[in-house]
Amino acid sequence: MELTVKGRFFAPGGLREGSIRISRGRIEEVGEEVAPGGEVLDFREEGKVILPGLIDMHVHLRDFELSYKEDFRTGTRAAARGGYTVVVDMPNTLPRVNRISVLRKREELGRRRAAVDFGLYFGVPEEKGELRKEVGKRCLGIKVYLPEEGEKETLEETLRFASRERLLVITHAEDPAFFRGKERPPEAEVMGIRRMAELSLRHRFRLHLTHLSSSAGLRELERWKRRVRLSADTCPHYLLLTRRRDPLFKVFPPLRTERDRTALLSGLREGKIEVVTSDHAPHLRAEKRDPDGPGGFPGLETELPLLLTLVRRGELELEGVVKACSEVPASLLGLPAGRIEKGYVGNLTVVDLKKSFKIDPLEFESKAKYSPFQGRRVVGSPVCTIVRGRPVFLDGEVVEGLGGMNVKAYGEAG
Numbered sequence: 001m002e003l004t005v006k007g008r009f010f011a012p013g014g015l016r017e018g019s020i021r022i023s024r025g026r027i028e029e030v031g032e033e034v035a036p037g038g039e040v041l042d043f044r045e046e047g048k049v050i051l052p053g054l055i056d057m058h059v060h061l062r063d064f065e066l067s068y069k070e071d072f073r074t075g076t077r078a079a080a081r082g083g084y085t086v087v088v089d090m091p092n093t094l095p096r097v098n099r100i101s102v103l104r105k106r107e108e109l110g111r112r113r114a115a116v117d118f119g120l121y122f123g124v125p126e127e128k129g130e131l132r133k134e135v136g137k138r139c140l141g142i143k144v145y146l147p148e149e150g151e152k153e154t155l156e157e158t159l160r161f162a163s164r165e166r167l168l169v170i171t172h173a174e175d176p177a178f179f180r181g182k183e184r185p186p187e188a189e190v191m192g193i194r195r196m197a198e199l200s201l202r203h204r205f206r207l208h209l210t211h212l213s214s215s216a217g218l219r220e221l222e223r224w225k226r227r228v229r230l231s232a233d234t235c236p237h238y239l240l241l242t243r244r245r246d247p248l249f250k251v252f253p254p255l256r257t258e259r260d261r262t263a264l265l266s267g268l269r270e271g272k273i274e275v276v277t278s279d280h281a282p283h284l285r286a287e288k289r290d291p292d293g294p295g296g297f298p299g300l301e302t303e304l305p306l307l308l309t310l311v312r313r314g315e316l317e318l319e320g321v322v323k324a325c326s327e328v329p330a331s332l333l334g335l336p337a338g339r340i341e342k343g344y345v346g347n348l349t350v351v352d353l354k355k356s357f358k359i360d361p362l363e364f365e366s367k368a369k370y371s372p373f374q375g376r377r378v379v380g381s382p383v384c385t386i387v388r389g390r391p392v393f394l395d396g397e398v399v400e401g402l403g404g405m406n407v408k409a410y411g412e413a414g
């Protein structure tokens with residue numbers, strides 16, 4: 001199967017005009033004079049740009065017993081509509097993905113039902129016998145959820161395993177010892193980072209801090225970067241929102257102050273924070289009305305328009321968005337993706353930088369049809385998502401194909 005995509009595309013060194021031919025899932029040829037093959041999609045129109053396929057390295061697709069909140073199909077349809085070609089799923093499902101038997105089921109679900117490609121993280125197991133080579137064959141990394149897993153006996157064993165198998169350790173770094181009742185001060189984040197960085201110094205695993213939320217956390221991160229292999233991401237909500245009472249805005253770690261917000265935005269601009277993720281965390285609308293309800297909200301269908309709006313306002317550069325949402329995630333996860341270059345996986349995200357619209361959660365593909373960004377005007381929108389040379393979102397419609405692929409099977413570039 002072949003596909004040729006025409007238009008202005010994002011190549012190393014800047015924007016170029018030309019064509020990209022994808023054959024059997026890989027980019028076969030890129031340039032001005034590419035002989036078209038197979039179906040042709042023409043995006044040569046003012047305002048449209050072809051980006052390397054975006055990768056969201058932190059989403060919760062739920063499914064299993066939490067299918068009422070989201071499932072593989074709806075979560076990945078949301079990804080396709082949001083311009084994401086690959087999503088990496090978190091293991092805090094019911095049952096948890098911290099046993100090999102559950103991991104196999106999870107992969108099978110994705111293969112059958114996903115509209116885009118997917119990656120998986122493994123959770124800290126109850127039994128160290130679960131730490132087998134197979135984890136590394138099917139997963140991109142290990143998720144450590146410090147608020148719940150920080151005291152587990154198997155934690156250090158798991159970290160040593162990650163180090164041996166060269167798996168990324170992605171951490172929710174809030175140390176619950178520093179929570180004050182329902183308050184989760186920045187200090188909890190600082191101490192969580194410190195604790196994980198010290199463990200990384202001891203066991204030598206690669207550490208990625210997810211959803212960084214505070215300027216104090218950012219300073220702590222910078223301190224450790226000189227001593228351990230460390231990267232971090234933040235999310236659109238920490239870049240655009242500050243603390244609110246409305247439980248709809250409840251998320252962990254919490255939204256913070258204007259100072260934190262601007263510090264994170266500068267940190268991202270300066271490359272101190274390398275990645276942006278959505279932390280797509282769908283719950284029922286009814287659950288979100290309860291002040292004691294769960295943290296999190298859907299994010300896959302607002303993430304890219306929000307980032308493109310920051311580009312429009314001159315607060316980020318398009319190149320920065322491509323790095324944070326494609327290039328760097330691909331390199332951290334070891335995927336032959338994130339570049340429009342011969343030999344790389346044929347994943348592309350086409351955006352319209354001029355399209356202006358109001359965020360309307362009723363249009364979401366996600367089961368969670370609400371958003372803290374509801375009603376916000378944004379400029380910039382995904383118009384087409386291409387996974388391994390197959391359009392999965394085009395003309396406003398999600399096109400379901402043959403299921404998704406575990407990106408572990410991508411192999412090498414070339």
Ligand code: DOR
Nearest residue numbers: 060251252253281295296
């Ligand atoms: O707000 C959050 N929601 N933070 C988490 O750490 C978990 C997530 C979820 O799974 O809903």
Ligand code: ZN
Nearest residue numbers: 058090279281
């Ligand atoms: Zn999360």
